[in-house]
Amino acid sequence: MQDYTPPIADYRFLLTHVLDFDAAMADLGQDVDTELALAVLDEAGKLCAQTLHPLNRPGDEQGSRLVDGAVVTPSGFPEAYRAFVDGGWAGLSAEPEFGGQGLPFILQLWLDEMMSAANLSFGLFPGLTRGAMEAIAAHAPADLKAVYLPPLVSGQWTGAMALTEGGAGTDLALLKTKASPGEGGAFAVTGQKIFISSGDHDFGGNIVHLVLARLPEAPAGVKGISLFLVPKFLPDAEGGFTVRNQMSVGALEEKMGIHAQPTCLMNYDGATGWLVGEPHRGVAAMFTMMNAERLMVGIQGLGIAGAAYQQAAAYAKDRLQGRSADGSRGPVAIIEHADVRRMLLIIRTFVEGGRALAGWTALQHDRSKKHPNPAERAQADGFVALMTPVIKASFTDLGFESAVLAQQVLGGHGYIREWGMEQFVRDARIAQIYEGTNGVQALDLVGRKLSLAGGSVARNLFNVIEGDLAAAAKVEAASAVAKATKAALDLLDEATTYLNAQGQDGLGAAAVDYLRLLALVTYGWMWAKMAQAAAADMSTNGDKVLLANFFANRLMPQAAGLAAAVRAGPESTMALAASAF
Known part of the structure; x- marks a missing residue:
């Protein structure tokens, strides 16, 4: 198994060239800049790569055990958790009022990505703790907050x-x-x-x-x-x-x-x-925690996909099989074969596009809490609410699909425990199920989130995307992905209008396809922004343009099929009698 390499260079590219992090922090009055953010992420990456990743496979093999009514976690986990707490990671984005560091939420989500890539089981301990903190902070009386929040924020509890x-x-x-x-x-x-x-x-x-x-x-x-x-x-x-x-x-x-x-x-x-x-208002209070967890679970899918990609790409460059396309050389590294490249590029375009979308959503999260303009806060809050089911469902669906593709790159070795790919597949699967199954996320999107503020939240997001695509289309390096995404956005707009006129069966039958269509458009949006940014320095970031073109040519065409499925109506889905199944 390859060592895990934290994606610090990609974080730098996104913060500096795509997400305009310094300007975003200035808008919020935050004394945090790109260099500080990268220093934090670099240290987090070291913890994940050097402490958590080495425990991933042995932890899977040992498992947690119940001994005399008490849980015993795998060897090394208690020590790793102490290292996590001693490093100050438990309260990274928590409010300073209760001992947190109050750092931007984007650092929290990207820490979650690295933890999920390095050791998904471990990452659930601090992830669930953070969700509990948010629910208590939002809904508990002052006396409970005073007692329980400081030790939760510090990681002591x-x-x-x-x-x-x-x-x-x-x-x-x-x-x-x-x-x-x-x-x-x-x-x-x-x-x-x-x-x-x-x-x-x-x-x-x-x-x-x-x-x-x-x-x-x-x-x-x-x-x-x-x-x-x-x-x-x-x-x-x-x-x-x-x-x-x-x-x-x-x-x-x-x-x-x-x-x-x-x-x-x-x-x-x-x-x-x-x-x-x-x-009698417990469900509303619990959803404060659930919504935080749904973003975290989405990031689990992203982390697994990124880790699986690293393993598969390294294997593909080392494994010799078959001859070159012109038959003149052999055996060659399997990275030369078109189908292997196809699988790796599908994974990579999801990972890097998803990482950018997670970063954008995290900045909206902070904007919803800290921007001085109430209208800006409200708009950002709506964007986070709209994107939460999309990130949870699409990231975990594509995370699992990516793990399976990476396993396929390894062929028979992908099915053998020694190489670690089968663990990625097994671990990734749960993320599509817990914290609300992905079908439920899709229903939440079409049944609740599309109608937020009379539909204006979705409309405002579509307008933001359209504006960014228009700017990207003027840059030659980004024009292909911008134009392909604009065509998909038009299909999404039509599908949204169609859904707004549907009853419950119509919404239920179309929900999953609609969510995937919206996800595809938002990934294309991020790739257009990345390609536009990369055009300024092709010698350093030219790979981003090539990846954007692959996304535009090979993945964005799925939009037409998804839109057609949405508009097909519920009749064929509901026609078969329940007794006939």
């Missing part, structure tokens, strides 16, 4: 979210866990949750669970669900957190991938917890 039950997965209305009022404003939480990532571990410190449950006489359905903070340890008489709460790990799930990540069946047996947010 970790977080987990407990939504899913055996009979209530996506449909939270079926949730049965109960919460009964107790003394001093506390509640006794009773029920069982499944699929709880990072539910327990051996890193030390408290583990703060955010648990969905019903209060007595709560309304039926999702309108009767509340959110509770339930810690593994409760405070003792001296104020230390040493008293074991009434919660336990009943089992660890046996999974296809992410073996090093403890996915727990959690039992809450009258566990003490505190209400977060308003009664």
Whole structure:
């Protein structure tokens, strides 16, 4: 297996030439420039490459284990987590009010990319903790924030979210866990949750669970669900957190991938917890955490694809098989074969286009929080809301597809554990499922996000894209991808108008194809911007133009088929009787 190489040069290109990072930070009054950002990313890359990546394969082989009711993570994981915390990475983008560094969110997402590439199982521990922090910061009362946020931000404690039950997965209305009022404003939480990532571990410190449950006489359905903070340890008489709460790990799930990540069946047996947010408004509060996690999970797909590409490209340049196209030489490195190049280029154009789109979205996230103009904040917030399901679903779909393509480059060796590619395939698969399946993301996009602000959010984004494409089309090096993307944007616009007139079946039948079409357009948008920027220095960045042309010629034509599928209507999808399946 090749060592992991953090993509620092690509981050530099994006910050400097594509995303105009320094100007973006100046708009927000942030004292952070490109050189500082790159210094942070470089150190993060060293942690991922030197500490986390070497644990990836052994962690997969050992897995987490349940010993006498406690989770034991693979060898090296507790030490790696301490190194992560000691380096200050836990609070990288958290608010300084609670001990965070308050650095731009783009650094957080790109750290997540490198962690996901190096060790996906490990990255879930800090990722879920960050989501818990955001939910507590947004919805918890001041006294809970004061107690729980500082140790979560520092990484001394970790977080987990407990939504899913055996009979209530996506449909939270079926949730049965109960919460009964107790003394001093506390509640006794009773029920069982499944699929709880990072539910327990051996890193030390408290583990703060955010648990969905019903209060007595709560309304039926999702309108009767509340959110509770339930810690593994409760405070003792001296104020230390040493008293074991009434919660336990009943089992660890046996999974296809992410073996090093403890996915727990959690039992809450009258566990003490505190209400977060308003009664019966728990789903809205939990979605603060869920939306943060959905971006993080999307980045997992990007990270896996990038790591798989590195392995496959190195193999293709080393592996000798077959003869040259003109038959004059042989054996040749398989990188000379057109089909191998095709697979590698598909992966690479997704990875670099996705990395740029993630960076743009991260800047919009900060803009939505910190821009001095309320109208700018509102527009940026809408863009993040619109792009969240697109990033979650398309990045994880394409991340899995990329892992499979990279495995194919290795042929039979890709199927053998020794080379590590089969682990990428197994690990990548879960990202399409958890934090809301990708079908649910597509339904969220067409059923909720397209109608935000009367449809103006999508329209404003399309206008931004159209303006950037018009500018790129004037630059010869970027004209091909700009024109191809503009044609796809026109198809997307027509598809959006069509969907706005559809009922539930029409939306459901078209949702996945529509999301992929929107994703394709936004990747093309990023490639147009990158090609335009690269044109200024072809000697250094000329590869970007060649990659943009591949995307325009070989991938953007998918837009026509996706648009046709969207407009095909629901009739053929719904025609077969349920009994005939």
